[in-house]
Amino acid sequence: MSAEFLQYLFTGITIGAIYALVGLGFSIIYNASHVINFAQGEFLMIGGMCTVALVGTGLPMPVAILAAVAVTAVAGLALQKFAVAPARNAEVVTIIIITIGASIFLRGLVQLVWGKEFHALPAFSGDEPITIGGATILPQSLWVLGITLVIVVALSWFFNKTLLGKAILATSHNPDAAKLMGINTGFILLISFGLSAMLGAIAGILVAPITLTSYDVGIMLGLKGFVAAVLGGLGSGAGAIAGGLILGIAEAMAAGYISSDYKDAVPFVIILAILFFMPSGLFGLRGTERV
Amino acid sequence: MKPWSQIIGSLTLSLVALSPSAWAADNIKIGSFLAVTGPASFLGDPELKTLQMTIEEINAEGGVLGRQLELVHYDSQGSAGKARTFVKRLIDSDEVDVIVGGSASGETLAVIPLMERSGMPFVSLAGAVSIVDPVKRWVFKTPHTDRMAAGKIFAHMKQNGISQIAMISGTGGFGKSGLKQSKEVAGEYGIKILSSETYGPKDTDMTAQLTKIKNTAGVQAVLNFGFGQGPAIVTKNYKQLGIQVPLFQSHGVASKKYIELAGDAAEGVKLPASALLLAEQLPEGDAQKPVIMAYKQKYEARYNSPVSSFGGHALDGLMLVVNAMKQAGSTDKEAVRAALEQTRGYMGTAGEVNMSEKDHLGLDLTAFRMLEIRNGSWQMVN
Structure with missing residues (x-):
């Protein structure tokens, strides 16, 4: 009984951490521009696919990972520079639609270059499951959890302690005032796209050994990550983490205790309930502006 | 001119x-x-x-x-x-x-x-x-x-003294149809399906469903009807949970890609497939071999x-x-x-x-x- 519960919990936390990482990416761009970047899932996909392709050419794994993160960051910068920036005077909704277009474009591009097949990335430190109290967890899941934790700490330091991070937050709160204070808001937007692309790539590479990767892996993960971000309150880092974990654990528990046929419905019911009572999400503050 | x-x-x-x-x-x-x-x-x-x-x-x-x-x-x-x-x-x-x-x-x-x-x-x-x-x-x-695939698997199970199984299948067209056909023909081979779980075509983790199957008493084998990456993840999760009973897959995974994706976890998995996959292994004299x-x-x-x-x-x-x-x-x-x-x-x-x-x-x-x-x-x- 308790081993069973523990297994569901491990499963939930692993999936939840992935959703949380994706949700964080949404939050960064939202913070800087109030834009929801629906190409976030594609950053994940590019990170994973790129690593697979580079490992395939014989590069050692760590080099391939660094290169893949760099490629994805460039993709993020390019997305901002060539698709989002030219429309900077447009409304937020228009820019959101542009990101949807970009996500379709990126999927098509990867499909052309690397094909439609699924690919597997070898786990970072073996496939031997670790047994804890009768339940098992894969070493790769620990990697996911550990790196998620590191990223969360690093991001909170970045936003609260560094000038650049504070500039991003300032731009988010009031772009005009930020400009008057000498902040180059265009540059801030560029940086935030690059940063969130890097984050997406890291998430994509971390999960590739668990979920496998293909040109359309970003659709589902992107959507769940978005839900996690909304659940926790858009723009809030802690919110994205909490939202992701709640979503993942709810799914696993529903599959285990209720029925696997309804496992996708249960978390959505929870989300509706939470958003009904807390429209700005768990950690969102400015209720009237939020989803 | x-x-x-x-x-x-x-x-x-x-x-x-x-x-x-x-x-x-x-x-x-x-x-x-x-x-x-x-x-x-x-x-x-x-x-x-x-x-x-x-x-x-x-x-x-x-x-x-x-x-x-x-x-x-x-x-x-x-x-x-x-x-x-x-x-x-x-x-x-x-x-x-x-x-x-x-x-x-x-x-x-x-x-x-x-x-x-x-x-x-x-x-x-x-x-x-x-x-x-x-x-x-x-x-x-x-x-x-798919009905024939299910029949082939059940006939093999019966031969090996397996009569109580659990099923896990994808909710895509292939998995759904496979599940339905399996339920219909299981009786003909004296197979009882004790538990049936499902997963979505884009799901990335099936350990919860498999844990449930693992804890179902009397299961002698597990059959996974699915297509694409789902069965590969099921196979990996199956090994992670250390489930001891044999795992059967359908003809939906009969490609080298499945072995590549599931890696070591695929060892010992059984499945029905057309003879094309093991052309070289067919005995000489098998009428299908030359074709x-x-x-x-x-x-x-x-x-x-x-x-x-x-x-x-x-x-x-x-x-x-x-x-x-x-x-x-x-x-x-x-x-x-x-x-x-x-x-x-x-x-x-x-x-x-x-x-x-x-x-x-x-x-x-x-x-x-x-x-x-x-x-x-x-x-x-x-």
Whole structure:
């Protein structure tokens, strides 16, 4: 009984951490521009696919990972520079639609270059499951959890302690005032796209050994990550983490205790309930502006 | 000088334009619609390549009934709506003699009424039982059905003393149909399905479902009916949880990709598949071996990619039609249809085909072989 519960919990936390990482990416761009970047899932996909392709050419794994993160960051910068920036005077909704277009474009591009097949990335430190109290967890899941934790700490330091991070937050709160204070808001937007692309790539590479990767892996993960971000309150880092974990654990528990046929419905019911009572999400503050 | 060169030019042009159509009048037109691009392209791509390769080869040997074969092909992208449009075009404006095509079950089912109405002999390359059950006058098919796959697995389980199993299946079309067919035939083999779990086609973790199965008392084996990456993740999770009872997969994973994706976890997994996968391992004297080896060598030499059972279905479909035309001695539609129905003892890549008025598929369980994955490769088991 308790081993069973523990297994569901491990499963939930692993999936939840992935959703949380994706949700964080949404939050960064939202913070800087109030834009929801629906190409976030594609950053994940590019990170994973790129690593697979580079490992395939014989590069050692760590080099391939660094290169893949760099490629994805460039993709993020390019997305901002060539698709989002030219429309900077447009409304937020228009820019959101542009990101949807970009996500379709990126999927098509990867499909052309690397094909439609699924690919597997070898786990970072073996496939031997670790047994804890009768339940098992894969070493790769620990990697996911550990790196998620590191990223969360690093991001909170970045936003609260560094000038650049504070500039991003300032731009988010009031772009005009930020400009008057000498902040180059265009540059801030560029940086935030690059940063969130890097984050997406890291998430994509971390999960590739668990979920496998293909040109359309970003659709589902992107959507769940978005839900996690909304659940926790858009723009809030802690919110994205909490939202992701709640979503993942709810799914696993529903599959285990209720029925696997309804496992996708249960978390959505929870989300509706939470958003009904807390429209700005768990950690969102400015209720009237939020989803 | 100038007018002359213009006249000669236009003459040559019209000659060039005329010659193919003058040719085409005598050609036997084979119509086809396949999902060459889109999500089901892994089906349509090898199917089209196989049709092109085989037709070229038949033409080089003098064609059929002294006439050349001509392939008229459209890419349906796996969409039922597009398939209907293309089939109408094949029947009405291309005036083909016969249609071999339909990569996926959905597009095949959508065009059956058109074939029946206009009396067009049609050989489908899709899996669903409902294509030929109940029997339709003009519709035939070549691949084995998921019901047969389930039957083969259950027969193997029974032989090995397994009678209580759990199932985990995908919620996509293939998994759903597989689950339904499995439930229907399980009783015939004395198999009891104690628990049945599902997962979505894009799910990334199935440990919760498998934990539930692990804790179900009395389960002697687990059967996973699914397609794509799902079964590979199930296999990995299965190993992670250390479930000891044997894992069976369906013919949906019968490709090297599955072994590559699931890695070590795939060791010991058993599944039914067409003989094409273990061409080299078939014993000498197996009647299917020469057919399969010939196709495999030609295909792999020409396209430099491994054969799949899907391409084999296209080869079987085309050859059935060609044989029927030879048998009938004409391309008259009713004569070809009747001859198709009379097919006896045709050895194809999917097995021996024996059609009848009541059976427009003509395969039996021997068409499937049980395989086990050992050392990253297929091994035949009995």
